[in-house]
Amino acid sequence: MxxxxxxxxxxxxxxxxxxxxxxxxxxxxxxxxxxxxxxxxxxxxxxxxxxxxxxxxxxxxxxxxxxxxxxxxxxxxxxxxxxxxxxxxxxxxxxxxxxxxxxxxxxxxxxxxxxxxxxxxxxxxxxxxxxxxxxxxxxxxxxxxxxxxxxxxxxxxxxxxxxxxxxxxPDPGVAVDMTLYSDVWLDPNAALALVARLHPRTRLATEGKSYGGPPKGIAELPLYPGEKMDPALRRAIHAAADDVDIKALTTGAVLDGYGLLLDLGMDGLVAVEVGGEEALPLLLRGLPWTADGAVSYRVRWEPHDLVESQREQPSFEHQVARKRAAQVVAQVARTLYDAVGGEIADEADFLVDPEDL
Structure with missing residues (x-):
């Protein structure tokens, strides 16, 4: 040349x-x-x-x-x-x-x-x-x-x-998070089993607390001071709302997203967020398997100190934690890729070769 x-x-x-x-x-x-x-x-x-x-x-x-x-x-x-x-x-x-x-x-x-x-x-x-x-x-x-x-x-x-x-x-080590895009949906328990092999302190983040219903007597209280709604109408509105709540709690729902949490102790958390995605990276749009969107597996690091993570020159301790967390993020992304295929993108929506992880 x-x-x-x-x-x-x-x-x-x-x-x-x-x-x-x-x-x-x-x-x-x-x-x-x-x-x-x-x-x-x-x-x-x-x-x-x-x-x-x-x-x-x-x-x-x-x-x-x-x-x-x-x-x-x-x-x-x-x-x-x-x-x-x-x-x-x-x-x-x-x-x-x-x-x-x-x-x-x-x-x-x-x-x-x-x-x-x-x-x-x-x-x-x-x-x-x-x-x-x-x-x-x-x-x-x-x-x-x-x-x-x-x-x-x-x-x-x-x-x-x-x-x-x-x-x-720019410090290459700053970019930790990755997203896997695929046309394959992993059942929550299957994803948990895969990731738990890498890190035993992994749990599903779908557990919630049981709903005990609205506070007692709420149907008799005004919405705001001076509110003059007819008491019978107020009770009827609350009763209708209760019916909606009961139906929602007793009717099966289609799961359209879930999460996994990996506890890294002093290094923070790694979260895996799974759900449908329509806003795909430009290079993935228009492909046969992304025509109707894709399943995204977002693998994110959550450090203990968010302020420190946004400094141009963070502490040495933060850099060490970030490096260890980045290794976990890469391992999780590669493990999920081996299971469902697709494409991996970094934080900037630049595609990543799985062989480099």
Missing amino acids: SPLPTLPHPDGSGAAQQYQARHLLGLPADVLVDEVETLALSRFAGARWDVAPEGTEPLVPPARTAGAGEPGVLRTSRHTVLTGPYAATGAGLPPGTTLVFDVVCPRERGDVPYPGGGDRDGVGRAFPGGLPVREEERVVAFLVAAARRLGGSVRTDVGNPAAPGVVLT
């Missing part, structure tokens, strides 16, 4: 700075350019190469293929394009960065970050004057998620003299 072209120098003087934002996505040498297209298709329905880089095999037929030394142009929407890859020289990205995509999107900023709010990716630090909203928010969220997945970094607001860019290197 031809040497990568040089990244264009940022121009911070034009009026376009008022309306357009420029960010950089830096990636290591072992990343294939085709992976960037796949991730873009996972988040943007209309993503496509206007100009496909040399040596790539696009999933969506491109308008044309780039010539020698010419960068590709990946469009994610009418207003946003990723151009590249470029060489990393002069990009201001961390050592180890080899490929760079130059990202231009609408400049759309909202409120300043909330002081003390959760900011595990450092986005508030990168945009202290106003967080991205609408299109730019979607683009920045994608760039951060792609950098996390591919081991890269993001440099924000390149060429903007009023707001010097910040480099974000």
Whole structure:
């Protein structure tokens, strides 16, 4: 392949700075350019190469293929394009960065970050004057998620003299949760048996408390102070409500969802939430087995300290617990996949190869 072209120098003087934002996505040498297209298709329905880089095999037929030394142009929407890859020289990205995509999107900023709010990716630090909203928010969220997945970094607001860019290197360990999508429904007891083999402290989360009916005398009390409903009518309404409750409690219901809980002790909980799902990741929509939706098996970690989990630099103890919990989440997702098949997605709706778990 031809040497990568040089990244264009940022121009911070034009009026376009008022309306357009420029960010950089830096990636290591072992990343294939085709992976960037796949991730873009996972988040943007209309993503496509206007100009496909040399040596790539696009999933969506491109308008044309780039010539020698010419960068590709990946469009994610009418207003946003990723151009590249470029060489990393002069990009201001961390050592180890080899490929760079130059990202231009609408400049759309909202409120300043909330002081003390959760900011595990450092986005508030990168945009202290106003967080991205609408299109730019979607683009920045994608760039951060792609950098996390591919081991890269993001440099924000390149060429903007009023707001010097910040480099974000998302921690891959932050993304713990996974979701398995399948066309197979596991009975609660079958799912419990599978997961309990991995972790003996697993239980069904469908148990509830028996309903003892409404409090005694409630039919004689007014709904609010001064309420003047006829006492006979009030009693009749309560009696009708009781009939509905009794029918619901004595009539069999079709189970459309359930959960499992894995007690990890000092590391928190892992919850498995099972139910029907119609809002599928983009790459799964339109497949024969997802035409009517799918069954989702959401495997989520619930740490003891939610505030700590949203810090950009959490404590060492939290990181250790997170690593151990991530291993459990991956094992559960893989075990369920072996039983029901389907596809596994991470927190960003990027598909995961089960062999990598």
